[in-house]
Amino acid sequence: MIELIRARSLGAGLIRGRGRKAGLSPGSLVHVGEKKLERTLLTVFDYDPTSIQELTNATVENCLPLRQHLTSTWINVDGLHETNIIETLGQGFGIHPLILEDLLNTEQRPKLEDCGDYLFVVLKMLVWDDVEQEVLAEQVSLILGRGFVITFQETVGDVFDMVRDRLRKGRGRARKLGSDYLMYALIDAVIDNYFIILERLGDRIELLEEELMHDPDSGTLQTIHHLKRQMIYLRKSVWPLREVIGGLERGEVALIHKDTRVYLRDVYDHTIQVIDTVETYRDVLAGMLDVYISTISNKMNAIMKVLTIIATIFIPLTFIASVYGMNLKYMPWLDRPWAFGALAGLMASIAIGMLAIFKLRRWF
Numbered sequence: 001m002i003e004l005i006r007a008r009s010l011g012a013g014l015i016r017g018r019g020r021k022a023g024l025s026p027g028s029l030v031h032v033g034e035k036k037l038e039r040t041l042l043t044v045f046d047y048d049p050t051s052i053q054e055l056t057n058a059t060v061e062n063c064l065p066l067r068q069h070l071t072s073t074w075i076n077v078d079g080l081h082e083t084n085i086i087e088t089l090g091q092g093f094g095i096h097p098l099i100l101e102d103l104l105n106t107e108q109r110p111k112l113e114d115c116g117d118y119l120f121v122v123l124k125m126l127v128w129d130d131v132e133q134e135v136l137a138e139q140v141s142l143i144l145g146r147g148f149v150i151t152f153q154e155t156v157g158d159v160f161d162m163v164r165d166r167l168r169k170g171r172g173r174a175r176k177l178g179s180d181y182l183m184y185a186l187i188d189a190v191i192d193n194y195f196i197i198l199e200r201l202g203d204r205i206e207l208l209e210e211e212l213m214h215d216p217d218s219g220t221l222q223t224i225h226h227l228k229r230q231m232i233y234l235r236k237s238v239w240p241l242r243e244v245i246g247g248l249e250r251g252e253v254a255l256i257h258k259d260t261r262v263y264l265r266d267v268y269d270h271t272i273q274v275i276d277t278v279e280t281y282r283d284v285l286a287g288m289l290d291v292y293i294s295t296i297s298n299k300m301n302a303i304m305k306v307l308t309i310i311a312t313i314f315i316p317l318t319f320i321a322s323v324y325g326m327n328l329k330y331m332p333w334l335d336r337p338w339a340f341g342a343l344a345g346l347m348a349s350i351a352i353g354m355l356a357i358f359k360l361r362r363w364f
């Protein structure tokens with residue numbers, strides 16, 4: 001559904017994408033990323049407090065006249081590889097080519113740009129893959145203008161279904177407030193989904209802790225490193241959001257009404273909670289790595305202790321056996337019938353005595 005988080009493949013894909021843009025002038029529209037749809041799909045919600053119009057499989061020609069309406073409009077674009085559609089839509093809504101260039105690059109970090117007549121926001125939308133037990137990521141770009149919001153996604157499928165449902169049914173404030181509230185609702189849906197991701201990761205960390213305490217092995221170490229890599233990527237996706245949401249909530253942006261800033265303040269609090277949770281999980285995983293190393297070291301020490309005790313017991317026994325194993329003609333007791341039994345008893349007594357001493361000293 002969405003791009004699997006692999007650090008090496010992400011880096012290699014970014015380099016290849018950058019290579020396609022070498023030598024081009026600024027603002028040249030080149031899609032940097034994987035082609036995930038056969039064609040670009042447009043859906044439109046055009047609404048006011050009393051009515052709503054929904055268009056599926058819309059065209060750019062359907063979208064451009066909506067800019068002149070007194071209603072609020074949400075245009076969602078799925079698929080970024082058809083740059084001619086992105087360019088035509090951007091020109092129709094007055095979007096600068098450099099902004100279009102940025103949203104076509106799917107390796108952007110979360111950011112906010114105030115372009116005067118509109119705002120440009122980049123987010124990472126994360127979902128949990130139950131099959132692969134992995135975090136999946138997709139870049140979502142939002143453009144907020146006067147009376148419209150345009151969202152750009154890499155493929156079909158997102159976390160905005162609850163927002164669509166509220167718009168269709170006219171529930172809450174979704175249709176009563178303007179397009180700035182719609183942008184808040186979309187950002188809030190993305191950030192709320194982070195808590196689901198963190199809950200799943202927290203469950204995996206708890207299971208890993210139990211495994212670590214009982215019987216860790218090489219697979220445990222691989223799982224710890226795997227989760228640490230995911231936390232690093234999650235931190236990269238979430239950490240810049242504090243600056244983005246803070247800029248929306250505290251900045252002097254005319255497109256954001258005073259009533260909406262209250263809700264953005266709540267989203268900012270959620271963002272801080274997500275960041276704190278990510279940092280906590282990173283610390284827990286770092287501690288688990290130390291515990292794993294200590295556990296393996298303790299297991300190795302226990303093995304070496306057993307081997308050392310066995311070797312220590314056999315040192316005097318080996319000495320006695322080697323002395324009486326010498327090929328000499330005259331040796332004490334060699335001609336006595338009870339000699340073998342006496343030596344065997346002596347060796348057994350030494351072994352038992354040494355075991356008793358080790359036990360008294362609590363060496364095992």
